[in-house]
Amino acid sequence: MDFKNQLEQKRQAVNNELCLLLEKQIRINSALKKALVYTLSGQGKRIRGALTLWCCEIISGLVNHDALIAASAIEMVHTYSLVHDDLPAMDDDDLRRGRPTCHKAFDEATAILAGDALLTLGFEVLANEISDSSMAVKLISELAQAAGAAGMIAGQMADLKAEKKQGSLEQLEYIHTSKTAKMFQCAAVFGGITGGAEQKQLQYLSEYGLKTGLSFQIADDILDVSASSEQLGKTAGKDTKAGKLTYPAVLGLEESRLLEKKLADDAVALLEPFGEKAEILRLLTLALLERTK
């Protein structure tokens, strides 16, 4: 089976689990549920969730229920970050995953609350559905660190403040690592933890996730200047227009492509100890490097 089909298989597994978990929330407010179903049923690529499932498979030989829950939790938290990031006071975007953003399809208040609900639900499913409480606590701690004030939110904050002024490469790396790479790292670690990885294996997966995530975000910067809105399913050329701090803006397009490639090579090198079993992650890193949307 080629990479595209393998990703599609994992995407469907994550989407099924997300549906099941949402259906369990029977006492949920109905207007809110409508918004949650809308945002979660968007055509997300589910790369973070797939990364969790693949890492679990590499370590344990199969995708277990804990990994499915962990993958769903990380996609809930990723989706909440998009919903809030698209708000008018933030990046102010009308288009996401090829459809109107949550605040456009509903209203701003609903989008704020739907984001809050998804973030809370991410932690709730880890607390309620993971088989072992010591594993659940580990996952919750990892996710909170990756997504919180020292992780993704720090990156979003720095990203907003960096707009419209020239920043250093160091600052740019801090922003992209915090905003994007840490959640990739968390997704890989989630797979390792749920698969029962040893400490050394966890470290390799963790560093692989971080480097792949940074490479992914540089590709995002490059696509913003080189792809169309139709291709991306979100507004193209926005970063440039907003005067955002991006790799192409600081390093130029050519240097950015070289750095992206270097990070991808470094990521793949970290997979060496896993041998053939990690082939899918090599394909993932390559696919992210060559993606056009």
Place this chain on the structure above:
Amino acid sequence: MDFKNQLEQKRQAVNNELCLLLEKQIRINSALKKALVYTLSGQGKRIRGALTLWCCEIISGLVNHDALIAASAIEMVHTYSLVHDDLPAMDDDDLRRGRPTCHKAFDEATAILAGDALLTLGFEVLANEISDSSMAVKLISELAQAAGAAGMIAGQMADLKAEKKQGSLEQLEYIHTSKTAKMFQCAAVFGGITGGAEQKQLQYLSEYGLKTGLSFQIADDILDVSASSEQLGKTAGKDTKAGKLTYPAVLGLEESRLLEKKLADDAVALLEPFGEKAEILRLLTLALLERTK
């Protein structure tokens, strides 16, 4: 020591713990940290946190470290809900705890992210600081249910949608229970869990919290029509102006006061099994009933 001083003592204990927990977050983005320190250092009454500490004391005879962490987590999550609730797209308020709201003191994007960060941090401290992982998972599950899409957020959503149209008493009870009472319930249960309560004791504390919380929210409705902004530290008369669904609007002021009193009596009756040890909770319910701000 009178009730006011006892509450002040607990308020300081919670505030100290909040400071310590925030200081531990050394890698936090600095602009974000400024906003977090600002919102958490507001003159909150810390009633929910105090309720946790008192319930722990009633069960175990003392306030342990787990209870302090649990009390801090619930105050973080309560504070995040105020920060988001005050946003222009939500209740649009300029004043909170006697000072400019977070989005007024900083900007909207910072307030959205600061709220997100506080919510995440609430779960993070429970995962990282609670001594036993099975207890941590229980607390996280309780908090997520109370604050999430079937709890506080459901109440906020219904509250927003109920504005400007007349609703039923049933709907009003749903809103106030979800929006406010469930977090009081969670605070009481937090004290029970960290104190090592038995199932029966947890049930009494849980129902006491729920009834006291609902009584508290009715008092809030009443104060909105009867107190000044200066007294309240937030804008008075807002609910009426916004045509909100409130107890005075549906039942009238007199009936609302009677219901508030009845709920407080029911709450106090639930404390009977705890005897003299629960005296502080009787004083709390009475103080909330007679509060003027």
